[in-house]
Amino acid sequence: MKFNYKKREPVLIANRGEIAIRIARTAKMLGFQTVAVFSEADRFSEHVKFCDRAEYIGESEPKNSYLLADKIIAAAKKHGAKYVHPGFGFLSERAHFVEACEKAGLVFVGPTAHSMNVMGDKITARRTVEKLEMPGVPGSPGAIKDANEALDFARKVKLPILLKATAGGGGKGMRRVDTEEEIPAAFEGASREALAAFGDGSMYVEKYILEPHHVEIQVFGDGKGGAIHLGERECSIQRRHQKVWEESPSPILEKFPETRKKMQEAAVRVSREIKYAGAGTFEFIVDGAGDWFFLEMNTRLQVEHPVSEWVTGMDIVELQLLLAAGELELPKQEEIILSGSSIEVRIYAEDPHHFLPAPGKIGKIIQPNGPFLRWDSAYETGPVLQSEVSMFYDPMIAKLSVWGRSRDEAVARMRVALDELSIEAPKTASGEIKGSLKTNVAFLRKLVRCTDAVEGNTTTDLIPRNPSLTTDEISKEVSDETAIALSLLRLTEGSEATVDSGVQGAPVSNWNQRAKWESLR
Numbered sequence: 001m002k003f004n005y006k007k008r009e010p011v012l013i014a015n016r017g018e019i020a021i022r023i024a025r026t027a028k029m030l031g032f033q034t035v036a037v038f039s040e041a042d043r044f045s046e047h048v049k050f051c052d053r054a055e056y057i058g059e060s061e062p063k064n065s066y067l068l069a070d071k072i073i074a075a076a077k078k079h080g081a082k083y084v085h086p087g088f089g090f091l092s093e094r095a096h097f098v099e100a101c102e103k104a105g106l107v108f109v110g111p112t113a114h115s116m117n118v119m120g121d122k123i124t125a126r127r128t129v130e131k132l133e134m135p136g137v138p139g140s141p142g143a144i145k146d147a148n149e150a151l152d153f154a155r156k157v158k159l160p161i162l163l164k165a166t167a168g169g170g171g172k173g174m175r176r177v178d179t180e181e182e183i184p185a186a187f188e189g190a191s192r193e194a195l196a197a198f199g200d201g202s203m204y205v206e207k208y209i210l211e212p213h214h215v216e217i218q219v220f221g222d223g224k225g226g227a228i229h230l231g232e233r234e235c236s237i238q239r240r241h242q243k244v245w246e247e248s249p250s251p252i253l254e255k256f257p258e259t260r261k262k263m264q265e266a267a268v269r270v271s272r273e274i275k276y277a278g279a280g281t282f283e284f285i286v287d288g289a290g291d292w293f294f295l296e297m298n299t300r301l302q303v304e305h306p307v308s309e310w311v312t313g314m315d316i317v318e319l320q321l322l323l324a325a326g327e328l329e330l331p332k333q334e335e336i337i338l339s340g341s342s343i344e345v346r347i348y349a350e351d352p353h354h355f356l357p358a359p360g361k362i363g364k365i366i367q368p369n370g371p372f373l374r375w376d377s378a379y380e381t382g383p384v385l386q387s388e389v390s391m392f393y394d395p396m397i398a399k400l401s402v403w404g405r406s407r408d409e410a411v412a413r414m415r416v417a418l419d420e421l422s423i424e425a426p427k428t429a430s431g432e433i434k435g436s437l438k439t440n441v442a443f444l445r446k447l448v449r450c451t452d453a454v455e456g457n458t459t460t461d462l463i464p465r466n467p468s469l470t471t472d473e474i475s476k477e478v479s480d481e482t483a484i485a486l487s488l489l490r491l492t493e494g495s496e497a498t499v500d501s502g503v504q505g506a507p508v509s510n511w512n513q514r515a516k517w518e519s520l521r
């Protein structure tokens with residue numbers, strides 16, 4: 001792919017946070033002017049400063065700003081934008097928004113409304129791909145009306161089953177059921193949760209795949225029947241059915257190269273058949289025996305796209321923007337060379353005990369650096385900050401990704417990076433922590449030393465299988481300082497600074513203090 005800089009018409013980025021900045025970076029590199037939109041809560045946000053222009057679109061709640069198609073289209077018109085990039089979340093998978101952009105004479109950077117309709121809904125998507133010989137997870141052919149229907153299905157496919165909200169996403173409205181007795185309550189609970197979250201309580205049911213690995217194939221289509229894949233990502237390490245560690249290549253597919261080949265071929269075949277345009281992801285469950293089942297397609301850029309960029313050297317947003325501008329010559333499959341290994345972790349403002357959001361003001365961020373390391377964030381770094389993780393939006397603070405020649409090297413690099421990283425809540429003059437911010441940094445430090453993660457035993461229950469990740473005292477600490485103080489306290493008490501079973505490798509950074517201490521003596 002030749003690099004071609006020239007002045008291009010403006011692109012409006014209908015999103016916020018790190019993804020808005022990430023898109024703007026590539027847009028600027030290619031010569032597009034960039035237009036940001038922002039809500040009340042985002043007046044002083046980094047993505048607004050980063051773009052060439054910016055337009056206020058409404059109150060903080062997404063439904064009064066980032067979800068308002070009309071406001072966003074009006075902002076695009078006002079600033080002379082020709083393109084609209086939706087990022088992920090918000091309006092990125094709404095066919096009506098694609099149509100509204102087209103009607104307004106704007107180019108939506110993403111798939112067509114038709115592709116979204118065919119692949120956007122999970123049940124329709126499964127029907128579409130099964131016709132094209134891509135195996136789906138055994139499931140009910142459509143929505144089920146009550147718990148009795150779930151029971152019938154469970155008897156047919158054998159327990160366990162997974163109840164899922166038809167309108168679901170982000171791991172919400174999902175219940176695993178292991179016994180017949182649990183079905184009525186689980187059905188009702190999940191349906192209620194879905195109604196509250198998505199305004200639609202309809203449910204369907206799937207067989208629960210045992211020893212599940214979440215593996216996805218990144219594709220890119222030219223909209224005319226041409227498509228390539230950019231390898232896979234494994235995102236099995238999840239909490240509450242949401243990804244927290246993503247990597248490429250997939251540890252489970254390293255054991256089953258035949259499965260990998262079939263999944264890649266099927267993903268490219270379906271993309272070609274549906275004349276898919278732009279970046280898309282086929283999500284699969286792969287079981288311990290290497291059998292694979294289609295879960296859903298995400299018709300957008302994915303949060304974890306950086307790991308694919310690391311192993312392919314391709315900028316996925318560049319592909320998206322050039323396709324929208326009618327300038328993309330789709331690379332040939334042979335030109336996509338997968339090399340080395342990449343891991344991304346998501347850094348969240350959340351309580352590491354139960355993984356519920358814990359947003360709040362940020363006092364200080366020390367950002368890691370070094371070779372083959374990428375930091376995607378929309379929060380300023382430095383010793384004294386005014387930033388705040390807003391309660392209105394996704395509490396992700398940053399994505400940290402690394403590359404290594406091998407997986408071991410990537411893991412080692414991630415360990416050092418996480419040790420270097422520090423995120424703290426603000427402090428009072430006397431050094432007390434103020435505010436509500438908690439982060440999963442200490443949890444991630446332990447995760448990157450957990451035997452199952454280090455060795456690539458990455459089934460989706462890795463976190464519950466390793467209770468020491470969420471239960472011991474270090475993960476309880478809000479700030480690193482507290483944990484360091486604790487380890488020093490132990491030192492002076494002369495107790496052994498051991499790390500919980502299941503956690504291996506180099507010591508957790510806080511324990512490194514011991515080595516430092518001892519070398520000083």
Ligand code: ADP
Pocket residue numbers: 017088089090169170171242243298301302303304394396
């Ligand atoms: P992905 O499927 O891209 O890996 P998830 O499965 O974690 O992301 O996310 C589920 C839904 O939440 C998707 O609609 C995604 O677009 C949205 N989402 C996830 N993380 C964020 C974020 N940090 N900001 C905005 N939207 C997000």
Ligand code: ADP
Pocket residue numbers: 137162168169170171172206207208209210212214238241242283285295296460
């Ligand atoms: P979402 O729209 O929330 O992303 P998905 O259907 O992609 O919903 O499922 C989210 C996660 O739930 C998957 O990554 C996987 O960990 C788990 N999961 C989903 N379906 C199954 C299944 N049939 N068997 C086992 N695990 C599943």
Ligand code: MG
Pocket residue numbers: 283296
């Ligand atoms: Mg999914």
